[in-house]
Amino acid sequence: MPLKLTTTTRYVLLVIVIIIGLHSILSFTHEDYSRATSLKHIASQLSWGSSSHDQVPDEYYVPDSASALPDTLLSRRANATLLMLARNADVDNAVRSVRRLEDRFNKKFGYPWVFLNEEPFSDEFKTRVSNVINGEVTFGLVPREHWYQPDWIDEDRAKAGREKMVADNIIYGGSVSYRNMCRFNSGFFYRHPLLEQYKWYWRVEPDVHFHCDIDFDPFLFMEDHNKTYAFTITMYEFRATIPTLWDGVKEFVRAHPEYIARDNAMGYMSDDGGNSYNLCHFWSNFEIANMEFWRGEAYSKFFEFLDRKGGFYYERWGDAPVHSIAAALFQSKEQIHFFDEIGYEHNPYTHCPKGEGAWARGRCGCDPKRSFDYDGYSCMRQWDRIWD
Template sequence: MNTTARYARYAILILLGLYSILSFTREDYGRATSLSNTSSELSFNESPDELDLDLDTLGPRANATLLMLARNSETDTAVRSVRELEDRFNHKHHYPWVFLNEQPFSDDFKTRVSNVVSGSVEFGLIPHDHWYQPDWIDEEKASQGRQKMVQENIVYGGSVSYRNMCRFNSGFFYRHPIVQKYKWYWRVEPDVHFHCDIDEDPFLFMENNDKLYGFTISAYEFHSTILTLWDTVKEFIAENPQYVAEDNSMGYLSDDGGNSYNLCHFWSNFEIANMDLWRGEAYTKYFEYLDSTGGFYYERWGDAPVHSIAAALFARKDQLHFFDQIGYEHHPWMHCPKGAGLWSGKNCSCNPSSSFDYNGYSCIRQWERIQ
């Protein structure tokens, strides 16, 4: 090939390369940026300072982590959840991930997760006493309660491991040594979906606007799982009225001024919150009081109502936030943004008409009523 022909070929290749760059869509750019920042060669416990990232160029970030409780058997669904949140949000911010498990994570889990995160990642083993049923629980009484729930076809009614999880998420996750260094967390679960671009940093939004707890879905709890929870809460409040915030959200929890619980709660498989809320004196004493009754095992108290009741009573109403702009799905319920321009502006893939918000089982109307 002569010199003229060779130069002509190079010119054509350069033009084709420029065309491919110019024809990139915004989605292509997001995927390319995310993939270029994967951490497939990171060790499993590298800190942000050890990463080859210039964090100063990322702009301001909160002292926050993306937090997932997962098992080795959930590797596929955990990786999918991480990949979606990275693509929709974290590839621009590189917030660290923390994964917790009551069993040691497998090398396969750690390798595959590390390959799709854009920041640092740590894997933690949950201490035995933070997970398993305490020795002081009357197992005969607990077993009878589980059998009754199984007979009544209550979801997870016979599961001890589910009760362990609810108790751990209610009172222990924020105490884990790996999590201790963070102030904020975004709870993510395996097999969830993020349907919209998340342009604004939710952590900074909450920090800059004096928010403590954020949610996307509000629903009614199964009454049969928390038969004595509200009475226990009322006993605690009667003994500790100083912890109840002025301008709280009691109107969200109760239709009669607190005499009874209307079962409304924030669905805690998605929550963005300040862990100082849980680490403070009010919640610490509240959890210890609830835990001492054995209700997590004698009944099936979930961390969602436990967290929701505390946030609604111990924080001001204006410190709780509904993240309408975050499209989120945890089967069988999905929140799709309804605000003007949000759906198209955030490149949402969800169907607004299928949003759970105004399903008869949703409590979002109760929340909006007190705003």
């Protein structure tokens, strides 16, 4: 029998439905509003004024309720991968780093991982690492010609260089494999077939820590703000590892003035207008960057030029100063970004967000008082001064 309602009953029901509807809309708006205002409040407490410490805007943050994969996977994603170079013997520490970044960031965003090694990864490495990753993961082999010391390097000269560094107690001074790694990270990783499809990478090393929730997508932030290279820690390089690097840089710049950006970050790396290098560099064990920059003409020529000098083997040039110098010279300083929000530790240094808002919002476990930023060995002052 069809349900018959009097006009009055219909009217009452309609009013009830409207009231329920209005209430849910209003309470949602209210919650939303109070969240937004408390975030604004937090943001207003931040002390950073200069653009060198720009905070990631609210719209890049993902609310907790949208965290489950895959159905709530964000509609906008960057063409990006998380990247780790590691040896089989690094497996315990590799697993630790992956767990930490998955927990603090990637369980929400689901970016794929790529692992590279110049030796085939063991079954144990692949099984244990895959076990702590939800999403896609691939394991790749570095081609021989991207890794080992080239034949045209004079081994007698290289050996003499290593022995001198051992005698002088320079860290990794006697290691050929460390030099292979630095050269690979300087000029080859972004040409690996597994990375060719990607534009962005986030470099992760075994046994690093992520001390805060990273509820925003750093790749999208960088893409939208025309950033190319991002860091969390900057410090001095050991001069003994790069005695002739800056001479090479100056020679390259004289030959190719067309690659130097007008609004570059030279003032961060040099205290005398480019005559000498003050050893400041971005610590490259953490890097989020656009590989198109490394693949581009300026950097390709730069790397080729430096590689031909042989300094990766005759000295012990690190990928950190090589990347940093290129990033600082061949593009505007605005394209380099300092991520204050990303609490990060690689023994022995930690970056802990100092802005009170960022620290609370990220539920950071680190001690801001012990952040490396303005430690005596840090180059943050040199970074800051170019924004005055």
